[in-house]
Amino acid sequence: MKIQTETEGDWLTVFSLSGELDAYTAPQFQESLAETFDRDLVWILVDLGQVEYIDSVALGILLGGAKRANERDGDLAVVCQRANVLKVFDISGTRELLNVCEDRGQAQRLLEQRRAMAMARNKRGGQ
């Protein structure tokens, strides 16, 4: 598995993963995700476009990441087109929880909207 990380617009962390995400490789991604939270970056896009396989270990890490982002007023979205990977999201009932989108543009727009809503909430709360 390969992991590429980039930051877009000072707020969004994009992980582009390729290969297989299982009990052996997924912990590597978990470490990268933890480092991102350590730097107070809470808006995460995980692009699984080049990922051929995921299982429950990967799902657990993604769900943990989404929970941690939500607790800190951020969010996580997943990009995925492969039918076999989408099937794992579908049968585990995690497609909505993980904001699974068909392409990166859609995922980025969703996170932009959520961020605008979070900023508006914080503004109201601060008044």
Next chain:
Amino acid sequence: MAEAGVLELKVPCDPRYISVVRLVVAGMGAQAGLTVDDIDDMKVAVSEACTNTIDHAFAAEESGSVSEPILIRFSPRPAELRVEVEDVGQGFEPDRVQLDLSQPPSVEGGLGLYLIHQLADSVQVQSAPGSGTKVIMTKRAAR
């Protein structure tokens, strides 16, 4: 010795080998005439069974002890693949593991076994405390 057509694989109890097991699932699934989608389902089911073994079979043993290998038996039949994942670990009382298959588990634990049940056409779990565990999964070719 394995019966004709049956392939037995002894895999170290280590997650680095699960991807190798998936390659064998693909080969044996193709021999049995499963579709690509069926094979993808079985890859996840068998991987989850191996992950469960690695996580739980020898979990209570003293640290530093060597885990015994996982025995995986592939039995391709016409339009059907049966895979057994067996360990000689600590085992468990199957009646004590409650699994509601009507919906995905809300807690993180149990997701692997839930996926196995959703993706294989039939699943049997044989286990007893102190006697290891055997998970038998069968996938039939889609018509």
